Amino acid sequence: MTENENMLAVIPDDCTIVVIDDDWGTCDTLRQMITATSKATVLCATDGQKGRDLVFEHKPDLVVLDLVMPKMGGFQVLQEIKSDDETLDIQVIVLTGNDSPDNMSKSLYLYAESYVTKPCDVRDFLQTVGKVLMRKRRERLSGNDLTALLGT
Numbered sequence: 001m002t003e004n005e006n007m008l009a010v011i012p013d014d015c016t017i018v019v020i021d022d023d024w025g026t027c028d029t030l031r032q033m034i035t036a037t038s039k040a041t042v043l044c045a046t047d048g049q050k051g052r053d054l055v056f057e058h059k060p061d062l063v064v065l066d067l068v069m070p071k072m073g074g075f076q077v078l079q080e081i082k083s084d085d086e087t088l089d090i091q092v093i094v095l096t097g098n099d100s101p102d103n104m105s106k107s108l109y110l111y112a113e114s115y116v117t118k119p120c121d122v123r124d125f126l127q128t129v130g131k132v133l134m135r136k137r138r139e140r141l142s143g144n145d146l147t148a149l150l151g152t
Helices: 005-006 023-033 050-056 072-083 101-110 123-144 146-150
Strands: 017-018 041-045 062-064 090-098 114-117
Touching: 005 114, 017 023, 017 050, 023 041, 023 090, 023 123, 041 050, 041 146, 050 062, 062 072, 072 090, 072 101, 090 101, 090 123, 101 114
Parallel strands: 017 041, 017 062, 062 090, 090 114
Antiparallel strands: none
16 A cells, blocks of 8 residues: 555545535545545535534534535524534534635634644644544444444
8 A cells, every 4th residue: 555545545435424515626636535535425615504404304424514605604504503403423624725724723612622723734624524524433332332333
């Protein structure tokens, strides 16, 4: 296995990821990056409302969320995900081109697991995705959650 394959293998094949970004090119690029290294299912939405609907319908393992979008902004999407009992455990990585300390603080305050600015290094982004997903799986396993062992 090459160094690149080994590094990217941390994204579990059996997970679902929702990418919400108003730029279709960014959505498509992220989907291609993730699926080139994993068999994960990647769903995309180009506005906050459609993205929020995808999250509530599919209950993904991870959401990659832009902040500035039409119809519903990223902070509102994040707040709705984290305030609903059915979705509050979904991991969220904020990926934004607006690198401000206020946006980072607010994202983390609203319980985003990570904050990444665009443009970002592909390797670093994929490592962040893998780490966030694996951290959640370890937490489930450490809690003796049998569903984690069974992969459900």
